Amino acid sequence: xxxxxxxxxxxLDVKVFVxxxxxxxxxxxxxxxAGHHVTVVDLDPRPLKPLAxxxxxxxxxxxxxxxxxxxxxxxxxxxxxxxxxxxDEANLVAGTIVRKLAPNAIxxxxxxxxxxxxxxxxxxxxVDFVVSTERETARAVSQAIGMPYARQTDTFADGxxxxxxxxVGARASGDVVGKKLRDARLPGGSRVAGIIRGGRAVLPDxxxxxxxxDRVVAIGSPLAAHQWCQLVSPSGADVRxxxxxxxxxxxxxxxxxxxxxxISVRVVEADAxxxxxxxxxxxxxxxxxTTGLDxxxxxxxGIARVQAAIFAMRDDAxxxxxxxxxxxxxxxxxxxxxxxxxSARVYETGGIDVSVDPxxxxxxxxxxxxxxxxxxxxxxxxxxxYEILDVTTRPESELVGLPLREMPxxxxxxxxxxxxxxxxxxxxxxxxxxxxxxIVFTESSRAAEVERAL
Amino acid sequence: MTLAAPGxxxxxxxxxxxxxxxxxLVGSLVKYLGPASLLPVAFAIAxxxxxxxxxxxxxLVSGFGLALERLTRGAEEVGIREGYxxxxxxxxxxxxxxALPYMLxxxxxxxxxxxxxxxxxxxxxxxxxSTATDVAALPVSIQVWRQLTIxxxxxxxxALGLAVLPRLRVGGRQLLESELAGGGTQxxxxxxxxxxxxxxxxxxxxxxxxxLALALPxxxxxxxxxxxxxxxxxxxxxxxxxxxxxxxxxxxxxxxLTQWTVVVFMAxxxxxxxxxxxxxxxxxxxxxxxxxxxxLYLAILxxxxxxxxxxxxxxxxxxxEAAIRAGVFEVTSIVTxxxxxxxxxxxxxxxxxxxxxxxxxxxxxxGSTAGSIKVVRHLLLARVLxxxxxxxxxxxxxxxxRLGGAVVEQQTLLxxxxxxxxxxxxxxxxxxxxxxxxxxHGPHLNxxxxxxxxxxTLANAGVGLGPAGTTGSFAAFGDPSTVAMTLLMWVGRLxxxxxxxxxxxxxxxx
Numbered sequence: 001x002x003x004x005x006x007x008x009x010x011x012l013d014v015k016v017f018v019x020x021x022x023x024x025x026x027x028x029x030x031x032x033x034a035g036h037h038v039t040v041v042d043l044d045p046r047p048l049k050p051l052a053x054x055x056x057x058x059x060x061x062x063x064x065x066x067x068x069x070x071x072x073x074x075x076x077x078x079x080x081x082x083x084x085x086x087x088d089e090a091n092l093v094a095g096t097i098v099r100k101l102a103p104n105a106i107x108x109x110x111x112x113x114x115x116x117x118x119x120x121x122x123x124x125x126x127v128d129f130v131v132s133t134e135r136e137t138a139r140a141v142s143q144a145i146g147m148p149y150a151r152q153t154d155t156f157a158d159g160x161x162x163x164x165x166x167x168v169g170a171r172a173s174g175d176v177v178g179k180k181l182r183d184a185r186l187p188g189g190s191r192v193a194g195i196i197r198g199g200r201a202v203l204p205d206x207x208x209x210x211x212x213x214d215r216v217v218a219i220g221s222p223l224a225a226h227q228w229c230q231l232v233s234p235s236g237a238d239v240r241x242x243x244x245x246x247x248x249x250x251x252x253x254x255x256x257x258x259x260x261x262x263i264s265v266r267v268v269e270a271d272a273x274x275x276x277x278x279x280x281x282x283x284x285x286x287x288x289x290t291t292g293l294d295x296x297x298x299x300x301x302g303i304a305r306v307q308a309a310i311f312a313m314r315d316d317a318x319x320x321x322x323x324x325x326x327x328x329x330x331x332x333x334x335x336x337x338x339x340x341x342x343s344a345r346v347y348e349t350g351g352i353d354v355s356v357d358p359x360x361x362x363x364x365x366x367x368x369x370x371x372x373x374x375x376x377x378x379x380x381x382x383x384x385x386y387e388i389l390d391v392t393t394r395p396e397s398e399l400v401g402l403p404l405r406e407m408p409x410x411x412x413x414x415x416x417x418x419x420x421x422x423x424x425x426x427x428x429x430x431x432x433x434x435x436x437x438x439i440v441f442t443e444s445s446r447a448a449e450v451e452r453a454l
Numbered sequence: 455m456t457l458a459a460p461g462x463x464x465x466x467x468x469x470x471x472x473x474x475x476x477x478x479l480v481g482s483l484v485k486y487l488g489p490a491s492l493l494p495v496a497f498a499i500a501x502x503x504x505x506x507x508x509x510x511x512x513x514l515v516s517g518f519g520l521a522l523e524r525l526t527r528g529a530e531e532v533g534i535r536e537g538y539x540x541x542x543x544x545x546x547x548x549x550x551x552x553a554l555p556y557m558l559x560x561x562x563x564x565x566x567x568x569x570x571x572x573x574x575x576x577x578x579x580x581x582x583x584s585t586a587t588d589v590a591a592l593p594v595s596i597q598v599w600r601q602l603t604i605x606x607x608x609x610x611x612x613a614l615g616l617a618v619l620p621r622l623r624v625g626g627r628q629l630l631e632s633e634l635a636g637g638g639t640q641x642x643x644x645x646x647x648x649x650x651x652x653x654x655x656x657x658x659x660x661x662x663x664x665x666l667a668l669a670l671p672x673x674x675x676x677x678x679x680x681x682x683x684x685x686x687x688x689x690x691x692x693x694x695x696x697x698x699x700x701x702x703x704x705x706x707x708x709x710x711l712t713q714w715t716v717v718v719f720m721a722x723x724x725x726x727x728x729x730x731x732x733x734x735x736x737x738x739x740x741x742x743x744x745x746x747x748x749x750l751y752l753a754i755l756x757x758x759x760x761x762x763x764x765x766x767x768x769x770x771x772x773x774x775e776a777a778i779r780a781g782v783f784e785v786t787s788i789v790t791x792x793x794x795x796x797x798x799x800x801x802x803x804x805x806x807x808x809x810x811x812x813x814x815x816x817x818x819x820x821g822s823t824a825g826s827i828k829v830v831r832h833l834l835l836a837r838v839l840x841x842x843x844x845x846x847x848x849x850x851x852x853x854x855x856r857l858g859g860a861v862v863e864q865q866t867l868l869x870x871x872x873x874x875x876x877x878x879x880x881x882x883x884x885x886x887x888x889x890x891x892x893x894x895h896g897p898h899l900n901x902x903x904x905x906x907x908x909x910x911t912l913a914n915a916g917v918g919l920g921p922a923g924t925t926g927s928f929a930a931f932g933d934p935s936t937v938a939m940t941l942l943m944w945v946g947r948l949x950x951x952x953x954x955x956x957x958x959x960x961x962x963x964x
Contacts, residue, residue: 272852279852280861288850297850 190220577603
């Protein structure tokens with residue numbers, strides 16, 4: 001990845017161009033407008049106006065795939081260009097054009113299919129980062145599956161570190177609930193990074209107490225994350241048997257991600273030709289050609305006994321209907337794709353356990369990278385107020401050599417350190433070293449400050 | 455009053471098949487068969503036997519081929535459609551060619567035209583069923599000719615299986631369509647020439663290896679081993695998976711070591727030559743190890759061999775190592791449709807005989823010199839049946855049938871199922887004809903005898919039971935049965951469908 005050592009980039013006031021003002025573009029603008037000069041480019045003037053009003057960003061009506069129009073918009077001065085229109089090819093063309101017009105700019109390209117991401121990974125696309133909706137959606141869903149009842153999970157440092165966000169149930173273990181954290185018997189190799197109570201999040205110290213009804217953000221090894229799930233939601237068993245409704249592009253990507261994890265997956269697809277194709281491409285999955293709206297089929301196949309059902313059809317209303325039917329049949333855990341931003345709330349009211357918005361997870365992946373090329377992943381927890389940063393400490397950072405308890409930064413918590421390829425879950429006596437990769441839990445408003453300090 | 459001449463007014467019904475082109479290809483293929491008769495000529499001269507029948511036969515077939523080619527000159531574009539006619543005729547002409555020396559020599563065992571044709575067809579279809587009652591008493595040149603027809607038939611069968619049948623889409627063979635058979639634009643004649651050209655080398659190497667392995671113990675002075683002549687004769691028929699022998703007791707005339715050697719070479723001859731070619735000549739042995747058909751084929755040999763050997767060990771009449779050897783040998787002989795024997799299996803327990811009767815329907819791998827249904831079709835059939843059984847419980851399930859990881863098309867699967875059904879139907883029909891003939895003209899046959907005779911000729915295996923068993927010969931059957939079995943060998947070799955296709959009016963019409 002070019003520009004990873006680009007020191008100038010770490011500064012603020014970089015000119016950022018967001019090409020495409022759709023849902024992904026808007027989410028990206030929302031996350032980046034604070035510290036940067038953002039210009040949004042879209043063919044359609046309608047979505048540009050509200051963005052300009054809301055976030056005080058410059059807007060240009062023009063084509064992302066037109067070199068002349070981009071040059072006129074001043075893309076030559078750009079430090080970062082994010083091509084996130086709804087068209088893969090336009091985004092790739094934009095990425096190529098920008099490489100010529102602004103050779104020093106970092107380019108991020110959004111694609112829908114995982115194929116372009118693979119081509120990029122093989123260094124055959126000259127852009128800095130490719131984010132694929134298929135991959136991000138599949139990852140979001142499989143993380144939600146791998147950790148049942150976790151509201152949100154994320155992995156860092158090649159899976160050595162996991163962050164889980166859990167609702168503390170009434171049956172949560174007494175080992176963690178109702179005790180001061182310094183006395184509680186927490187799973188080894190983990191820390192509580194945040195407690196969210198009544199819509200307010202706090203970075204806890206040793207005196208904090210977890211209560212039923214809270215939402216807890218824990219950071220730790222995969223094993224510890226798993227133990228956290230068991231402790232906080234005791235019914236959450238290992239997921240081994242999953243059914244996926246809908247095997248179009250996103251559905252198939254989810255199925256592939258799940259079978260890769262060794263989960264036994266059944267797939268329900270209404271279109272016969274598509275079902276045959278998926279059965280051919282994914283021999284590990286069992287494919288059924290029927291709609292997800294057939295109670296007779298669900299009964300016959302014992303769908304009620306699966307541990308989780310994923311609804312990845314292209315129509316949100318159909319997803320909700322099928323998920324409700326599945327819940328009526330007794331499916332304990334439902335995850336649905338929300339293509340419309342409104343659907344997430346409708347799903348929640350309808351009783352769907354987790355909703356995944358493909359465009360939102362795509363935007364999150366873009367923002368994660370855009371924040372800082374050194375920052376490899378940033379989760380936006382609870383609507384942007386908190387972020388988890390993954391930063392490598394510079395040798396000249398003034399924080400190097402300080403024990404954690406003397407850290408001058410407020411409202412930030414170091415959840416984990418990766419040193420010599422090993423994950424450490426530090427206590428307050430641990431000392432930061434140069435070259436440490438640190439996972440920091442921080443308020444969004446202080447993210448840039450934290451990055452600079454490290 | 456005048457009546458219009460019915461049907462005369464319109465243009466004559468036009469043929470949809472380019473018969474001259476087909477005949478041209480037949481001629482250009484069979485003309486190469488003639489020179490083969492020079493080998494028995496050499497033996498005839500060496501043993502002061504009459505050489506002219508072979509010379510005449512060779513001259514006749516080559517002359518016939520050349521004449522056919524000359525007469526149909528200008529019509530050389532052979533398409534898929536003509537292919538069915540071509541292969542049917544080629545094997546018919548080859549069968550007649552094989553029969554000519556027996557008839558011309560007026561041999562007292564094989565000289566009758568019906569018997570001679572049976573023997574000739576048996577050779578070129580690599581069956582090995584014989585109407586000779588005492589093969590050891592046959593003149594040496596005739597013996598050589600019998601062995602040679604099998605060997606020549608064998609390379610023809612390889613070309614048929616690897617280049618022709620896949621293109622004719624016979625019985626689901628299209629799934630084995632390799633780069634050899636290809637859907638390409640090369641004409642059929644070119645494909646056949648290419649394939650024969652490529653596998654000729656492998657065929658010679660395997661035959662030479664077989665010859666050396668069989669001859670070596672004799673040269674080293676081991677007891678009951680083959681002499682050079684026997685080794686040559688049996689190497690020719692083993693690689694062709696036919697069972698003509700120079701001995702009345704077949705391989706039973708030789709010792710245990712020789713018998714085990716023959717087992718190995720029978721097993722090799724039953725493998726797909728394309729897989730063998732890649733493993734030996736292109737250094738891709740991994741492909742062979744992953745080949746699902748090959749693995750199942752070997753598993754069948756081991757399991758069936760062990761089962762029959764176990765029966766013999768516990769129930770007799772064989773004992774100890776001899777029982778294991780006899781069981782494994784006969785199982786390999788029948789699965790590969792070779793048809794040799796080492797002992798008189800006619801006295802084996804019924805269970806063992808039943809097992810052998812079933813094994814006639816297995817066959818070797820596709821692309822080998824073996825006959826019958828072929829292992830790959832059984833593999834696919836089992837997978838289709840497994841899927842259909844599963845679908846009765848899960849009606850909405852979509853599960854493609856795979857072979858070697860690749861999905862097999864529905865149409866191919868249907869073709870495989872159809873082939874197996876037609877194969878069984880022809881078997882039943884053939885058994886009925888033989889039973890009817892036996893009822894009127896004898897000999898006395900029990901059910902297993904009938905099953906062996908029909909299944910073994912249809913599968914091009916050539917072992918018989920009862921009157922046609924180890925001590926008898928197919929001469930025991932009446933003439934109608936002999937003709938019927940000649941047809942069964944011919945139809946079985948061509949995998950039935952090309953001949954059935956010829957019987958349909960739609961084949962000939964435009």
